[in-house]
Structures are given as structure tokens and as C-alpha cells.
Amino acid sequence: MTPLAAILAARIAAAGPMRLSDYMAECLLHPDHGYYTQRRVFGRRGDFVTAPEMTQVFGELLGLALAQAWLDQGSPPRVTLAELGPGRGTLMADVLRAVRVLPAFRAALTPVLVEASPALRAVQAERLAGEGAVWAGSAEALPEAPTFLLANEFFDALPVRQFRREGPGWAETMVALEGGRLRLARAAPVPVAALAHRLADTPEGAIVEICPAGPGIMAAVAGRIARHGGAAIVIDYGGWNGTGDTVQAVRSHAYADPLADPGLADLTAHVDFAPLARAAVAAGAAAGPLTPQGTLLTRLGIAARAAVLAPRLDPRGRALLQAAVARLTAPAGMGTVFKALPVRPRGAPALPGFAEEVPLPDAEGSP
Numbered sequence: 073m074t075p076l077a078a079i080l081a082a083r084i085a086a087a088g089p090m091r092l093s094d095y096m097a098e099c100l101l102h103p104d105h106g107y108y109t110q111r112r113v114f115g116r117r118g119d120f121v122t123a124p125e126m127t128q129v130f131g132e133l134l135g136l137a138l139a140q141a142w143l144d145q146g147s148p149p150r151v152t153l154a155e156l157g158p159g160r161g162t163l164m165a166d167v168l169r170a171v172r173v174l175p176a177f178r179a180a181l182t183p184v185l186v187e188a189s190p191a192l193r194a195v196q197a198e199r200l201a202g203e204g205a206v207w208a209g210s211a212e213a214l215p216e217a218p219t220f221l222l223a224n225e226f227f228d229a230l231p232v233r234q235f236r237r238e239g240p241g242w243a244e245t246m247v248a249l250e251g252g253r254l255r256l257a258r259a260a261p262v263p264v265a266a267l268a269h270r271l272a273d274t275p276e277g278a279i280v281e282i283c284p285a286g287p288g289i290m291a292a293v294a295g296r297i298a299r300h301g302g303a304a305i306v307i308d309y310g311g312w313n314g315t316g317d318t319v320q321a322v323r324s325h326a327y328a329d330p331l332a333d334p335g336l337a338d339l340t341a342h343v344d345f346a347p348l349a350r351a352a353v354a355a356g357a358a359a360g361p362l363t364p365q366g367t368l369l370t371r372l373g374i375a376a377r378a379a380v381l382a383p384r385l386d387p388r389g390r391a392l393l394q395a396a397v398a399r400l401t402a403p404a405g406m407g408t409v410f411k412a413l414p415v416r417p418r419g420a421p422a423l424p425g426f427a428e429e430v431p432l433p434d435a436e437g438s439p
């Protein structure tokens with residue numbers, strides 16, 4: 073048993089089964105034993121590789137897209153360049169390097185990082201030394217200023233509650249104890265107001281998940297964009313009003329049992345972009361269209377950028393770059409499972425790489 077498993081088992085023994093979301097929160101951010109609080113987890117030697125850790129081109133293209141949005145909105149003189157969940161700081165470093173081609177944008181921006189893990193804050197501070205970066209404790213604490221923001225694989229790290237449809241009610245997935253070991257259990261079905269809109273599109277017995285923290289974070293970001301200008305690009309794997317159990321644990325590049333080693337494996341869930349887009353619109357911004365990552369990166373010129381970079385690399389670097397570009401864009405890789413949701417002020421030009429927004433679909437629609 074990991075130390076965290078013992079702590080959680082004692083808590084369940086004393087207070088009864090806990091929600092899956094509470095279990096995920098402890099596994100990821102427990103102050104002593106959480107996955108993100110404890111470990112330096114990204115990169116080839118970590119448990120999983122994210123897009124910015126695969127190639128610098130990812131951050132360069134997204135940085136230039138935000139710089140173009142800044143120009144399109146009249147080059148406001150003091151802006152926030154924010155990132156949610158910056159990991160090792162690689163994406164922000166690539167963005168800051170790329171936007172040097174537009175010195176006025178670099179001069180106007182302050183990098184602001186929203187990071188919950190003190191260990192990862194330290195990694196980011198080292199990586200971004202000399203860049204003038206500051207940290208905010210939450211999205212709600214971002215400055216009231218024009219906000220240009222990226223979030224890659226952030227929302228998938230937020231805990232989800234999970235339910236099974238049973239008639240008019242929903243049976244919540246709980247983490248319980250059986251013979252001293254953690255195991256999944258299901259609470260008795262009850263009506264859930266937050267899932268009222270899913271009664272129409274969820275068959276009996278199907279699983280749905282909700283991310284309680286996601287919409288509030290999006291509302292904080294989109295409210296700033298609506299009030300002061302700016303743009304956000306949220307990239308993650310997921311879909312639109314999905315169903316199914318998507319909670320997964322990954323350890324050393326392999327899937328693991330989410331209950332096996334709490335605190336030692338990364339726990340994530342697919343992102344449902346529909347409630348995020350609704351929250352952005354309710355906060356006064358325009359959101360969408362949800363766009364496959366491969367489509368976005370292709371439109372932003374990933375092939376041309378890789379062609380410029382390749383001759384400067386040694387053969388191994390070239391091979392890694394080509395593999396990364398293929399994996400990020402190919403439908404069989406990350407090109408369609410990963411999607412990008414753009415947010416901008418109503419009436420502002422569409423962000424580079426995205427089509428004009430489509431009307432927000434209703435609960436049953438697809439983007």
C-alpha cells in the first residue's frame with residue numbers, strides 16, 4: 073500500500089465511501105503524497121509525454137497565434153500571457169521565444185502561471201528565469217487585464233464525478249473499502265440537478281462524468297477576455313457531451329489501475345468541452361468552434377515550421393521532430409482525440425487556425 077492509500081483507507085473506514093472526484097483530488101494534489109505535488113513527471117523519462125515536451129514547434133505555433141490575436145485586437149499595451157497548469161514550463165518557454173519576433177507584444181506582456189503544485193512551480197521558475205514570470209494561485213486570481221491564455225492538458229487533470237444513469241436518477245461512483253483494500257462502489261441513484269440536461273442523451277446504464285471545477289475556471293478566464301480583450305486556446309483530449317468511463321491512470325507510459333497506487337500514477341479524465349464552452353459564453357465571451365488538434369496545427373503551418381527547423385538538427389533530432397509532427401497531427405495519433413477550444417471577445421476576429429464560431433449547440437447537438 074502506498075502511504076496515500078493507507079491515509080485514504082483510514083478516512084473511508086472512519087467516514088464512509090468517498091466520491092471519485094475527492095479520491096482524484098487527493099491522488100493528484102495531496103500536499104505530501106500527491107502525484108503533481110511530489111514528482112517531476114513529464115518528458116520521456118516521466119510517466120507521459122505531452123505535446124510541448126515532444127516538440128518546440130507546438131508552443132511556437134500557439135504563441136504566434138496569440139500574438140496575431142493581440143495584433144488583431146489593436147495591440148493593447150499591458151496584457152497577461154497566462155498558462156493554466158504549465159507543467160515543466162516548456163510550453164511557456166517556447167511561446168516566449170517565438171513571440172520575440174514581435175517585440176512590442178513581448179514588451180506588453182507579463183507571463184502569469186497558474187500552478188497548484190509547489191514542486192512544479194519551482195521547476196517552472198528555473199525554466200523561465202529572467203522572463204519576468206509571476207504565479208497566480210488560481211484562475212480567479214489572474215489580473216483584471218487583457219488575457220491571452222493557453223491551457224494544454226490542464227482540464228483533464230481536474231477531478232471528475234462519475235455517475236451511471238438509472239431511470240430518472242444517477243448512481244455516483246464511489247471509492248469504498250473491501251477487506252481493507254480500495255475498491256469502486258456505486259451509491260444509490262438520486263436525481264442530480266447538474267445532470268438534468270443529460271437525461272435526454274444518456275441511455276439507461278450509461279456512464280457520464282462532470283468536472284465540477286472546470287466551468288468556474290473557464291468563467292474566470294472568459295470573463296477577463298470579455299471585459300478586457302484577449303484570447304484563450306484550451307487543448308485537451310475529450311469531446312462534446314460524451315458518455316462512458318474515461319477515468320484513467322498512467323504510470324511509466326502504461327495504463328494502470330486507478331485504485332492501485334494512489335499518488336504514484338497520473339489520473340486524468342476526458343474533457344467534456346460542452347460545459348466549458350457554455351461557461352465561456354455565459355461569461356460574455358465567444359467560444360468555439362471546437363477544432364481537432366491536427367486541423368489546428370496544420371492550419372497554423374506546422375509542416376512549414378518543421379521544414380525550416382529540420383535542416384538545423386542532427387539526424388536524430390530530425391527523426392524526433394518528424395515523429396512528433398506526425399503524432400501531433402495524425403488522426404491515429406493525437407490529431408483528432410485532442411481538440412482545441414478557442415475563446416475570444418464577442419465581435420473580435422476569429423483566432424488564427426480556427427474558423428468563425430458556430431452558434432453554441434444545445435445539449436444534444438455536436439459542434
Ligand code: SAH
Pocket residue numbers: 100108114122123124125156157158159160163186187188189192223224225226229230
Ligand atoms: N501543460 C503541461 C502539463 C500538463 S499536466 C504540458 O502540457 O506538459 C497538468 C498540470 O496542471 C500540472 O502542471 C499540474 O500540476 C497542474 N494542475 C493540476 N491541477 C491543478 C489545479 N487545480 N490548479 C492549478 N494547476 C493544476
